[in-house]
Structures are given as structure tokens and as C-alpha cells.
Amino acid sequence: MPETNGTRPAPPVTNGRLAAALLALADAEEPGGRAARDYRDAAAALRQLPADLFGRRINILALPHVTPRAADALGAFLACGSDESISDRLAAILDREDPARERKRDFLTRADVDRILSSAGDGPAGLADLRADLHLHTDRSDGTLSLADLHRALRLRGDRYAFLTDHARDCSVAGGLFPADFAAQARDVARLNEASDGELLMLLGAEANIAEDGTLDVTPRTVPQLAGVVASIHTGLRSPRDQTARLVRAVETPGVAVLGHPRGRLYNVRTGVRADWARVFAVAARRGVAIELNGCPERLDLDPRLARLANEAGCLFTVSSDAHAHRHLDFQRYALAVARLAGVPRERVVNSWSRDRFVAWLEERRAA
Ligand SMILES: [Zn+2]
Numbered sequence: 508m509p510e511t512n513g514t515r516p517a518p519p520v521t522n523g524r525l526a527a528a529l530l531a532l533a534d535a536e537e538p539g540g541r542a543a544r545d546y547r548d549a550a551a552a553l554r555q556l557p558a559d560l561f562g563r564r565i566n567i568l569a570l571p572h573v574t575p576r577a578a579d580a581l582g583a584f585l586a587c588g589s590d591e592s593i594s595d596r597l598a599a600i601l602d603r604e605d606p607a608r609e610r611k612r613d614f615l616t617r618a619d620v621d622r623i624l625s626s627a628g629d630g631p632a633g634l635a636d637l638r639a640d641l642h643l644h645t646d647r648s649d650g651t652l653s654l655a656d657l658h659r660a661l662r663l664r665g666d667r668y669a670f671l672t673d674h675a676r677d678c679s680v681a682g683g684l685f686p687a688d689f690a691a692q693a694r695d696v697a698r699l700n701e702a703s704d705g706e707l708l709m710l711l712g713a714e715a716n717i718a719e720d721g722t723l724d725v726t727p728r729t730v731p732q733l734a735g736v737v738a739s740i741h742t743g744l745r746s747p748r749d750q751t752a753r754l755v756r757a758v759e760t761p762g763v764a765v766l767g768h769p770r771g772r773l774y775n776v777r778t779g780v781r782a783d784w785a786r787v788f789a790v791a792a793r794r795g796v797a798i799e800l801n802g803c804p805e806r807l808d809l810d811p812r813l814a815r816l817a818n819e820a821g822c823l824f825t826v827s828s829d830a831h832a833h834r835h836l837d838f839q840r841y842a843l844a845v846a847r848l849a850g851v852p853r854e855r856v857v858n859s860w861s862r863d864r865f866v867a868w869l870e871e872r873r874a875a
């Protein structure tokens with residue numbers, strides 16, 4: 508767990524540490540075998556529990572997706588009494604330090620998020636301050652929601668505006684949109700906005716892919732229907748080479764409003780790219796480009812430590828879900844918890860702004 512910044516302290520044993528330890532056990536088992544699956548399933552379940560297990564009288568075996576094998580391991584780790592002691596115990600079991608420890612560092616579980624957001628605090632943005640989600644996918648790229656269903660879900664939640672950010676076709680991640688598809692999407696978005704009687708204003712953007720040389724596959728200059736883009740890296744994420752120039756070039760591209768999931772890290776998979784973050788954040792702050800706090804629990808990118816650095820650099824932020832499905836819309840809470848840990852003041856969270864201010868800011872990014 509990262510430092511707490513005025514939020515309620517974490518218990519001595521966190522669900523996050525327990526889950527990470529279970530995953531280390533899984534990695535030591537035969538890949539694809541029953542034991543590995545038991546540990547993995549239990550770890551995934553733990554990361555989604557609404558409260559920390561430590562100190563609660565609870566039948567571990569009654570937890571969802573926890574088999575007797577996983578329950579035994581959990582019981583032993585809980586008895587360690589602290590996150591640090593779990594590390595020692597794990598090292599003794601594995602006969603070495605957990606080799607994947609770095610890939611699981613500074614992530615938040617649902618229990619962490621609930622604890623952080625329930626802490627009283629003035630200044631940092633709260634859930635009630637959010638008026639929009641600014642990183643959203645539909646089934647026109649790699650999401651599952653139709654455009655109409657997404658629009659409806661956001662409107663019912665009471666969002667005032669939204670930034671739609673499907674991938675463009677060039678992106679290696681998933682089938683995206685061709686320029687002509689964006690024109691059709693623009694018409695559909697306009698129709699849905701009109702039908703919502705001004706309740707929700709969806710703005711058409713895209714998640715532009717940052718190539719290894721820092722150029723983008725789509726911008727408002729190449730696709731004039733776009734109000735702006737979230738620019739993100741999706742390739743070369745394990746490169747040992749410094750990626751500062753790549754990220755800076757993207758941030759300096761007209762039409763880029765947000766630098767999306769800047770590190771490209773993935774829980775228990777990769778730590779993400781290396782860069783001179785102070786420099787990237789300084790350029791973003793100077794150009795008024797927002798740094799994304801991506802709430803997808805597997806990404807949580809930026810992590811709280813780098814988010815604090817970006818905050819100190821004076822950056823703007825977006826608190827976004829990167830939703831690819833309806834249930835992902837809730838991921839904004841994870842991003843908000845990071846904002847709170849980093850001490851981000853409310854006025855620097857772009858999606859707490861009024862609709863007019865947001866639209867004007869996008870316009871400035873296009874002209875910049
Ligand atoms: Zn992405």
C-alpha cells in the first residue's frame with residue numbers, strides 16, 4: 508500500500524498483500540494446474556472484497572472462489588500479522604523473494620478504495636464532484652456496450668458530459684474505427700445528445716495510439732469530427748529504453764487533451780515504461796494537457812507515487828474508468844482514490860469542471 512495522505516490507515520494486513528502473496532504461490536505451481544488456478548481465483552476475489560479480511564471474524568472458506576487449499580494459505584498469511592511478515596513468510600516458502608513483487612506494487616484493492624474514499628477530507632475531489640467520464644469504449648472498438656447503451660447508462664447516472672474514446676483502426680490493440688467510421692459515429696453521437704434533451708453532452712474523441720516515434724494514428728487534424736484525443740501507448744511496453752521523447756512528442760501534438768495510462772503497466776504482468784517523468788509532467792503542465800488517472804484496477808496508471816509527482820508539477824488530471832463494459836464504469840472510484848492519495852486538488856480534476864469549461868478546454872487543446 509502507498510502512503511495514505513490523510514486517509515484512514517490501512518490495516519496491518521491488507522487484502523492487496525494477501526492477493527499478491529497468493530499470486531506468488533500460483534506462479535510457483537505448475538502453470539495451468541489446479542493449484543495455480545485455486546490461488547489465482549482466490550487472489551482475484553480478494554482484490555474485489557469490499558472490506559479487508561484482517562481482524563474480522565469470518566469463515567474464509569465461505570468467501571466466493573476460495574477453495575480449501577487457498578483458504579489454508581490465506582489463514583497462514585493472515586496469522587503473519589503484518590504485510591511485512593507476509594513477505595518474510597513468502598520468501599521462506601519460495602526460497603527467494605517474490606520475483607513479481609514489483610509488478611504488483613502500488614495497486615489498490617476495492618477495500619483500499621472504499622477506505623480511502625470514505626475518509627473525510629477537504630480539498631481533494633470526491634465522487635460527488637465528478638460530472639463526466641473521459642475515457643470510454645464501445646463495441647465499435649474493443650468494448651461491449653453499444654453507443655446507445657453507453658449514452659443511456661451515463662445519462663441515468665447523472666453525468667453531464669462524456670468524452671467517447673474508441674480506438675482508431677491503426678491501433679494494434681483491437682479493431683477500431685476508420686476515419687469514415689468516425690464520421691458515422693459523430694452523427695450517431697449528435698442524435699443521442701439531441702434525444703437526451705441536453706441532459707448529457709457526449710463529445711466525440713478517440714484513444715489515439717502513440718507509435719514508438721511519438722506520432723499518433725489519429726488526431727483532430729486528420730479526423731476533423733474529433734473534439735480531441737486521449738493519447739496512449741500500447742506497444743513497446745516492455746522496452747528497457749527510456750520513452751521520454753516518445754511521450755513528450757505525443758503531449759506536444761495539437762489536439763491531444765489527455766495522456767492516457769502513461770506507464771502502460773499491468774498488474775502482475777509488467778511494470779510499464781521507463782521515462783523521465785518529471786520532464787513529461789512539466790511539458791504536460793505547460794501545455795495544459797491532462798494526465799490520466801486510469802481507474803482500471805489492472806492498470807491503476809498513474810500509480811499514487813507518480814500521481815503525486817505529476818501533482819507537484821502542476822498538472823491537470825482526468826479521473827477515468829477506461830470502461831470497456833457496463834460494470835467498468837465503477838472503475839472511476841479507483842482513479843479517484845489515487846487522486847486523493849496524491850493530494851490532487853478538486854480544481855485540477857478536469858472532469859469536475861462545468862461542461863462549458865470542459866468544451867472550451869478541448870478547443871484550446873486543438874488550437875495549441
Ligand atoms: Zn489504452
Ligand SMILES: [Zn+2]
Pocket residue numbers: 642644714829
Ligand atoms: Zn482505453
